[in-house]
Amino acid sequence: MRIGYPCFNTSIGCTAGRTFRLKSYTEERLIQTVASNLECLKKTLLYNATKGILFFRISSDLVPFASHPVCKFDWQPHFRDRFSEIGALIRAKGMRISMHPDQFTLINSIDEKIFDRSCKELLYHAEILDLMGLDTSAKIQIHAGGVYNNRDESLHRFIKRYGELDNAIARRLVVENDERYPVADCLRISREVGMPVLFDVFHHSVSNKGESIPQAFAEFTPGWDPNRDGLPMVDYSSQLPGGRPGMHARSIDERDFLSFLSLSMPHDFDLMLEIKDKEKRALKALELASHDPRLLGISS
DSSP states (O other): OOEEEESOOSSSSOOTTOOOOGGGOOHHHHHHHHHHHHHHHHHHHHHHHHHTOOEEEEOGGGSTTTTSTTOOSOHHHHTHHHHHHHHHHHHHTTOEEEEOOOTTOOTTOSOHHHHHHHHHHHHHHHHHHHHTTOOTTSEEEEEOOOOTTOHHHHHHHHHHHHTTSOHHHHTTEEEEOOSSSOHHHHHHHHHHHOOOEEEEHHHHHHSOSSOOHHHHHHHHGGGSOTTTTOSOEEEEOOBOTTSOTTOBOSSOOHHHHHHHHHHTTTOOOEEEEOOTTHHHHHHHHHHHTTTOTTSTTTOO
């Protein structure tokens, strides 16, 4: 089990997701921004590796406007060597990488133009991981999308559209349960197309069909092929005290976290902490999980 956090490190003084306004787009500005983002990503990964944080979600803003028509620059060959260097670092340190496009990436949209834009955005994410030379255990997580007043029809449209995706995209996709489509719906998708389910613990607590954590793990983990997909991926967070239902806590509820680790036994997985204080709580999570035999390095 690797433990990690998404997108940004708050301790190192840079961000790997710097962007700029569309009206400010120039080729020169794009090159400068991407170079800065890649340098910060490398710095972030080195920091994580020294701390034993071996799971990281890369920001979708690594290459601003990459899937937008305004971007005519061939950034892939220009930065190929830098991507390759970062990929070599990831492999050497035994790290796991994921990406998560924004909520406007909807392959089950009833609007064909949105589907087309979503395909371009997903291809951009796949190109990032391919340029790094990462195998298909580096995943791109998406949600099933909108309900559009007809759940069954919308699920069927997701399944149909998945079959239309470029293989460079499809081989990396995982579907995450959420408030609209709980884990039972995502398992239906998985059975139809073979796409693994990324299990979100907090979303499951908000929307489910009565499955306990142990039951959910027993159902979604077999959908991950160890050779093709690597270990299952899990997102963890908890309810913000006093916040509206569905609001993520800023940090880790230690009792809830330890309870989750116990309930998820004996399944092995890589754990993404969707928390506001990023690497600080990832380090705390590593401390709390230090006696868990699944934690990478404990049993080896």
